[in-house]
Amino acid sequence: MRLDKYLKVSRIIKRRTVANEACDAGRVSLNGRQAKAGSEVKPGDEIAIQFGEKLLRYEVLRVSEHVPKGEAAEMYRPLN
Secondary structure: OEHHHHHHHOOOOOOHHHHHHHHHOOOEEEOOEEOOOOOEOOOOOEEEEEEOOEEEEEEEOOOOOOOOHHHHHHHEEEOO
C-alpha cells in the first residue's frame, strides 16, 4: 500500500492530500529514510513524522485497504 494512503486509512493523518504534502515536504521517513508518498508500506516498517517540533514514530502492524474507524488504531503501534 502507498504511504500516503496508509497514513489516511490508519487515521494518523486525516486527509490523503495532507499526507501527500507532508511526504513532499520531507517530513515523513520510512525505516530511517526520507519517504515519497508512493513508497510501499508493509508490516514491520517504521514511520516517523515530523510535526513542528514533535517527532512521532509508529510501527506498522498491519496493512488493509478499508478499516472501520474504531479499528484504525490497531494498524500501528506508537514508538514514542
